[in-house]
Amino acid sequence: AQSVTQLGSHVSVSEGALVLLRCNYSSSVPPYLFWYVQYPNQGLQLLLKYTSAATLVKGINGFEAEFKKSETSFHLTKPSAHMSDAAEYFCAVSVPGNTPLVFGKGTRLSVIA
């Protein structure tokens, strides 16, 4: 079965600094990978997804992620953090077929002024 591991339950960055949120996946077949963001007391919003096209995926709000098969990674980055980026971020994996989306445990991003 597929799974994701998010390294770091809490990441803190200064405003304007690089954001790097780590996600490693495990899958026996080529996966589909997603990053979702959740603001306090809100549902999840899709930031970006990888579906076997370009390995560098650009998403909303200036975020991007790169699929690296050799490292089984799909890390999320943003060059310059804004205060509004403070939220919980979830990496998720699925595979072809009628399979459920499997979420990581999430990483809480704090942005310090």
Place this chain on the structure above:
Amino acid sequence: DAMVIQNPRYQVTQFGKPVTLSCSQTLNHNVMYWYQQKSSQAPKLLFHYYDKDFNNEADTPDNFQSRRPNTSFCFLDIRSPGLGDAAMYLCATSRDLGGQETQYFGPGTRLLVL
């Protein structure tokens, strides 16, 4: 705007008193999902409907039931809520089944059990 709507946003119930949470969508998607999310945890899939076909996750307690009377609406019924059922309940939709499909989430209903 097309969206997923959940009502109410906050629900308080008493221990053992049945409660129903509702979800509606204007996306005309075939699939609707219910997730349970406890504090600082990942969403946990309870079940999903593909059109009228109901699919229960193996570890979803019998205390949880769902109804989908039409394409637009889906309900989560908790027959006898326990303290451990206090959580955020998220409804989501997708156009179709398939691993590459994006799921669109509603804002969630936070359930408090007294």
